[in-house]
Amino acid sequence: MRKDSRLSRMLHILIHMDHMDEPATSDHIAIILQTNPVVVRRTMGCLRDKGYVTSVKGHGGGWRLNVALADITLLDIHNALGESSVFTIGLSDENTECLIEKAVNRELANALKASEDLLLARFGEVSLDKLAI
Amino acid sequence: MRKDSRLSRMLHILIHMDHMDEPATSDHIAIILQTNPVVVRRTMGCLRDKGYVTSVKGHGGGWRLNVALADITLLDIHNALGESSVFTIGLSDENTECLIEKAVNRELANALKASEDLLLARFGEVSLDKLAI
DNA sequence: AACTCACGAAACATATTAAGTTACATGAGT
DNA sequence: ACTCATGTAACTTAATATGTTTCGTGAGTT
8 A cells, every 4th residue: 555645744734834824725735745736635625624724716715724733733634634544454354253363353453453542642642833843 | 555464364374273283275274364375375475484384385285383372473473474564654755855844754753653663562462372262 | 107286486467545637617806 | 708726526647465367396196
């Protein structure tokens, strides 16, 4: 699987946007993130749905930060992007009644959950202003 | 990316193999894991390279467990499979000198590392005999 | 020696997901 | 009317795990 760099990219651009007086267009953001304007709209759209940014059409339009950096955490952005699972490791499909398979999957699920919980807890402790220069 | 179920599958079959008197053929293993014999050879080959299993050709051949379940941990198998990163989350490519981007990536890298360290530490604490019925 | 069994490995196909791209519709300001 | 910028659908590309076919090779059987 290809790595999902959306979280990194969105954190990056949101911090930039905090300095901006004018709305940032998708084209402008795409240049900064070295990607495509449509990818920007697609991803920023997730953040707009949660109210973290606002989009304006037409002349002088673009994307504007809607909250203070101190008021959003890495976890907020992570959740806004709606990632299903943070792991490449998966469980086997339990198509049988095999108790060994179930025990293996249970152990792996518990270990993965503990690891993910730690990651998300840390994400929740870091607000974006702590990453700003 | 599709989920990597190799760890789950290998743990499952290794525990089964501990009960077996005869070597298990790739075809037999494929049936238990509900997959393909070639996939079995490909994945079991990783474990053979580390000495955890032995393969024998010809009549009466197949795969045999080469160590006691108590002597291998989830971490051993995980490492044998040579997974690069356990996360779907990746960092952005730092093609610029942007300090914000670097700060974001540093924070994410640290958080991911702490989470992965916890996962691997737990994997290292669990030997396969603890999952056997 | 011929036959069968089972691994080894190359080559190709499939599935999933992030990302990139093209094209067009829609709404807002000039 | 014209231009700018988002919204969205559809398609393409890339990476990776998995599945499949085919043939080679070594080992035991008849």
